Amino acid sequence: MIDELCIIGHPSRLGGADTELDHQIYCWQAMGIEVHICPTGSLDDNLKAMEMGKRGCVYHQANDWPSLDGMHCISFCNGQFLKHVELIKRYALTTTFVNCMSWNFDKEVEAQSKGLIDFHLYQTQHSFEKVSPKLKSLGTYRPLYFVPYFHAEDFPYIDNRLQDKFRFGRISRDDGDKFNSRQLWIYESMTAPVAKEGLILGWGPKVEKKFGRCPESYINTLPPGSISQRAFYAQCEAIIMSTDTFENLPRVGFEAMASGSILIVDNRGGWKLEVEDGVTGWLCKDEREFVYKASRCAFENEERSRMRFAALKKIQNAWGLQPAMDSWAQVFAQWESVDS
Structure with a gap:
């Protein structure tokens, strides 16, 4: 299994995708994974209040794409990831986008057409059915499912x-x-x-x-x-x-x-x-x-x-810790298969 990954973006307690990301970090760390964070902008008070450094996360400078060299990178509905994914892809070992919506982002479709996103992650079958039609005919499309962890x-x-x-x-x-x-x-x-x-x-x-x-x-x-x-x-x-x-x-x-x-x-x-x-x-x-x-x-x-x-x-x-860890282990195995 992988021993580190890098988030493109930042968790927070405002917004569904950022809150969900916050909870997944607990899960990844419980699996023994070192979590890196590469923000896509300056940290406001809300983001600073998350104190991710105290939780053991490793910070990169904002938009420091060369620092991602050789790392598996993941982003939860982050628009800046889609905007800069071509540069990110130059350094990242793999790129993964988690679309938490029920519709496609224009730049998500564009990035898929250029082969810049290695994996697309979904929580539900109905979400996959709504967003996959525009993606599955564009190059190599690797959809994966995960069980999200909820930190009760x-x-x-x-x-x-x-x-x-x-x-x-x-x-x-x-x-x-x-x-x-x-x-x-x-x-x-x-x-x-x-x-x-x-x-x-x-x-x-x-x-x-x-x-x-x-x-x-x-x-x-x-x-x-x-x-x-x-x-x-x-x-x-x-x-x-x-x-x-x-x-x-x-x-x-x-x-x-x-x-x-x-x-x-x-x-x-x-x-x-x-x-x-x-x-x-x-x-x-x-x-x-x-x-x-x-x-x-x-x-x-x-x-x-x-x-x-x-x-x-x-x-x-x-949506407890064990079902989430089991599903993420399967996702990480797929990341490693592309690496190999």
Whole structure:
């Protein structure tokens, strides 16, 4: 197995791909791999706060492509990697791109056509099916799958929650497409045996422009990143969110399951892999089903308790350290086969 690799980009706690990268580093280091980081820009306060050096990572200077000589290089949805991949390829032993979206980047397709990307990594079959058609006829296309590791220690499980109100929320970046146009209607229409109290983390000008109004007074709105994800889930009995996007394998789902927040989400995409309807959360096909299942969640305390515990066990079994290490070992074996 390989003994080192280099990330092109930088992990963070903001954004799905960067957060996912952060968790994979725990997995790689548990496998005995030395992790190098070659940033693609200056480090802001958020990135510095990650303190990756203290976690044992080896830093390279930003965009120092010659320093990658003889190394396996990987990038999680980093646009600068795609922009500079021709230079990176001159030095890297192999190049790997992880597309966490359900659509292609133009430069991803261009790089594949020039033979600059050795491997493409996917977490899910549905993501592969959406992005592979534009790539598979362009030179040597090597798609690989991996089981992502979720570092649940960052999200402590909370079982006994206050019952004086039904507290719910949703979390995303300030992006109108991340909000279904009927999201506020769902919150207004659902019922509860006690007062409702909502929290939207990720409300900003783009979202407000889509709705043209602020939510009801019982729903608090906060800009993205204004409180930690950990603090957000601690306040939310349920995560009720419908989007206009097709989600690959939402990190929000992992975070909620680990934290003991019940998921009430769209019956499509990666949510269907995370949520077993009626067992580890609720899947909804339309806004009326959202209203029914959110209301049921509010009324049925014992059912909520069973669901949150079942969700915790699922994330431990499906996305824990051992299944992730096993899948990454197979990926690394493929990297070495190209090297040999």
